[in-house]
Structures are given as C-alpha cells and as structure tokens.
Amino acid sequence: MNISFRQLQVFLAVYEAGSFTVAANGLHISQSAASKMVAELENQLGMTLFERTTRTVVPNDAAREFFEFAQDVTATMATAKRSITELITLERGKVSVAASPLMHYGLLAGPIASYRQRYPGIDFEIHECSTDETLDRVRSGVVDIGFCATDSEISGLEATVAIEDAMYAIVDDAHPLARRRSIRAAELLPYNYISLRDSYSIRRTLDQIFARTPLRFENHIEVGSLTAALGFARQGAGFLIVPGYAADIAQQWGMRRIAISDLASFRHRISLIRRRTTRLSVAARHWLAVLPQSFPLLK
Structure with missing residues (x-):
C-alpha cells in the first residue's frame, strides 16, 4: 500500500466539503484530479469511501472510520514540516x-x-x-x-x-450592588442576568455550578462572546458571572467585581x-x- 500525503489531503477536503468541486478549488487543483486521487486511494484501501451522485458526495461508514486516522497523519506531517524549517537555536x-x-x-x-x-x-x-x-x-x-x-x-x-479561577459577579458602577465587596448568589436573582451561549466553557462551568444549587437564573440577555457580555454589563444592562481573569479585565474597563461567598469553593x-x-x-x-x-x- 502506497498512500500519499496528497491523497490524504484530498480525502479530508472532500470529506469536509461534501463536494469534489469545492474541495478541488480549496486545494487549487482540478476537479478531475481530486476525483482521480480519491479513486486511487479507494483502490489502495480496497473499499469505496464515498457514495457519489451527480450533485453530492456522501462519506460512508468506511470514510468516517478512516477520517480520524487521515487527520492524525496530516496533522503530524504539518507539525513536522514546521519543525524542520526552524533552527534549533530559536533564531527562527x-x-x-x-x-x-x-x-x-x-x-x-x-x-x-x-x-x-x-x-x-x-x-x-x-x-x-x-x-x-x-x-x-x-x-x-x-x-x-x-x-x-x-x-x-x-x-x-x-x-x-x-x-484555577474563582467566579465573580460583574456589574456597572451604578448598579445597586456595585459598592458591595461580597454577596451571596441569591442576591443576584432580582437583577437581569447576562449569559454566554453554551459553546463557551464559562457557561458550561456555571451550568454545572447551578446544577448543584437551588438557584435558577433566567437568561435575560444571551450573547456569543465574553467581550459582548462585558459590553452589556458596562452599559447597565445586567450582571454576569465570570472567572477571575475576566473579572480583572472588567475592572480595567471601569466595572465592579464582586466576590460570591457561597460559590467561593467552585473553580473555573x-x-x-x-x-x-x-x-x-x-x-x-x-x-x-x-x-x-x-x-x-x-x-
């Protein structure tokens, strides 16, 4: 078996794009060249990898199994290529x-x-x-x-x-809780809660924390980045709960950080x-x- 690095690159591109044309364009080769390389790879493996129609290319079970191995090889080769172009003296x-x-x-x-x-x-x-x-x-x-x-x-x-960071409440300077150094989490319940979507680990950490308590915060504003969440808090739209490194940034930006005494044992x-x-x-x-x-x- 003589599988080439280029064949693996083309396979991964077709797998992710679901199209020979899109994959070929991304790799700056012709559609026919991409199709030929996948066919050669299939011949060497002794199995088909894609179900082909006139408009779509759908990975089959064999392709899904092969995908992770191909990804491992190409990632390792990419790292090796970077490494051998550098000087041991760290000049480059x-x-x-x-x-x-x-x-x-x-x-x-x-x-x-x-x-x-x-x-x-x-x-x-x-x-x-x-x-x-x-x-x-x-x-x-x-x-x-x-x-x-x-x-x-x-x-x-x-x-x-x-x-390992403790969690803090962040509010704007005019918030009713702004002069408090420490509060209990329940004291935040009357106020608008700004939360991150669950693609962010901070949201997942908070979900895990609240799952162990009777507290239930209603998401009044849900955002897709911590920067946006801090921007809303700075404008007085509500409070958010963040780890220490983000609380430090909030202070730099003129907001208040408040320790949450009954969440002090939890860490992000x-x-x-x-x-x-x-x-x-x-x-x-x-x-x-x-x-x-x-x-x-x-x-």
Missing part, C-alpha cells in the same frame, strides 16, 4: 496558539510578549476561538497549543490545568490543550518549557 520559528479573545488579552498576551522580547525570531500566530473551535483546531493540527476549559476527557487530546479551570500523539515544533516545545514561569500549575 513559529508557535500557533488558540484561545478565546479575552483569554489572549488577559492571560496570554503578557507571556507571549515577554517570550518574544527574549526570542524575537519566534513568531506567534494567534487564533481567537470559542472553546469548541479551540479544541477542533488543536485536534486538526491547525494550531500547536490551545487554552480553554474542558469538562471531560477528549479523545486524542491532552489537557493540563494551567489556571483553564487547561493547556495539545495533541496527545503529535510531536510539537521546536519553537512550540521551547515556549511550553518556559510557560510555568507564568502559570505555576504547569510545573
């Missing part, structure tokens, strides 16, 4: 990191800026993503490293806790995410080695 290299926009702002900008002062030849490619997007980009090899909260073990990925855990079976590039491995200086839990 690139690290790609995925996390939410505010996580980059509040947690990662400092460590990355400090690292680049010491190693100016190392570039960083920043991906601003939701939790689910972060996991997908690490899994597919698009990025070297991700930071997000995970509530369960994820196949093929390794998660190491980097930060942010993990460093990497592929379990992939060897990282030289630059990424070196950055990981110095990260415990910023995140002691990684030691």
Whole structure:
C-alpha cells in the first residue's frame, strides 16, 4: 500500500466539503484530479469511501472510520514540516496558539510578549476561538497549543490545568450592588442576568455550578462572546458571572467585581490543550518549557 500525503489531503477536503468541486478549488487543483486521487486511494484501501451522485458526495461508514486516522497523519506531517524549517537555536520559528479573545488579552498576551522580547525570531500566530473551535483546531493540527476549559476527557487530546479561577459577579458602577465587596448568589436573582451561549466553557462551568444549587437564573440577555457580555454589563444592562481573569479585565474597563461567598469553593479551570500523539515544533516545545514561569500549575 502506497498512500500519499496528497491523497490524504484530498480525502479530508472532500470529506469536509461534501463536494469534489469545492474541495478541488480549496486545494487549487482540478476537479478531475481530486476525483482521480480519491479513486486511487479507494483502490489502495480496497473499499469505496464515498457514495457519489451527480450533485453530492456522501462519506460512508468506511470514510468516517478512516477520517480520524487521515487527520492524525496530516496533522503530524504539518507539525513536522514546521519543525524542520526552524533552527534549533530559536533564531527562527513559529508557535500557533488558540484561545478565546479575552483569554489572549488577559492571560496570554503578557507571556507571549515577554517570550518574544527574549526570542524575537519566534513568531506567534494567534487564533481567537470559542472553546469548541479551540479544541477542533488543536485536534486538526491547525494550531500547536490551545487554552480553554474542558469538562471531560477528549479523545486524542491532552489537557493540563494551567489556571484555577474563582467566579465573580460583574456589574456597572451604578448598579445597586456595585459598592458591595461580597454577596451571596441569591442576591443576584432580582437583577437581569447576562449569559454566554453554551459553546463557551464559562457557561458550561456555571451550568454545572447551578446544577448543584437551588438557584435558577433566567437568561435575560444571551450573547456569543465574553467581550459582548462585558459590553452589556458596562452599559447597565445586567450582571454576569465570570472567572477571575475576566473579572480583572472588567475592572480595567471601569466595572465592579464582586466576590460570591457561597460559590467561593467552585473553580473555573483553564487547561493547556495539545495533541496527545503529535510531536510539537521546536519553537512550540521551547515556549511550553518556559510557560510555568507564568502559570505555576504547569510545573
């Protein structure tokens, strides 16, 4: 069996696009070339991978089984390609990191800026993503490293806790609770609650916390990013509950952070995410080695 890297690339593109034409355009090859490479791959495997009609290409069970293996190989090759183009002396290299926009702002900008002062030849490619997007980009090899909260073990990925944050209520400066340093969660019930959609780990953490209490908050405003949620809170539209790093940002932006005494034992855990079976590039491995200086839990 002599399966080529290019065949795997074409297979993955067709699988994800559901179309030879769309996949071929994305890879800058002809539709006939894409079709030929998939046919050659099927011949080498001894099985068909797609059900073809005049308009659609539908993956069959064999394709779904093969997809994860093909993804593993291409991700590993992509990492290897990055690694061999770098110098061991770290005069040149690139690290790609995925996390939410505010996580980059509040947690990662400092460590990355400090690292680049010491190693100016190392570039960083920043991906601003939701939790689910972060996991997908690490899994597919698009990025070297991700930071997000995970509530369960994820196949093929390794998660190491980097930060444990308490949760805080955030209100604008004119809110009735703004002068309080600490409250009980039930004191928030009369006020408008601003929540994130469940594609964000903060929302999932809060859902888990509230599932263990009798508290039930009605979502008055539901948003798709933490930046938007803080913007609504700053304008007096309601309160939100966030981990410490986001509460620090809220204070910088003129809002008030309030400790929630009966939720003090709960923690929002942010993990460093990497592929379990992939060897990282030289630059990424070196950055990981110095990260415990910023995140002691990684030691």
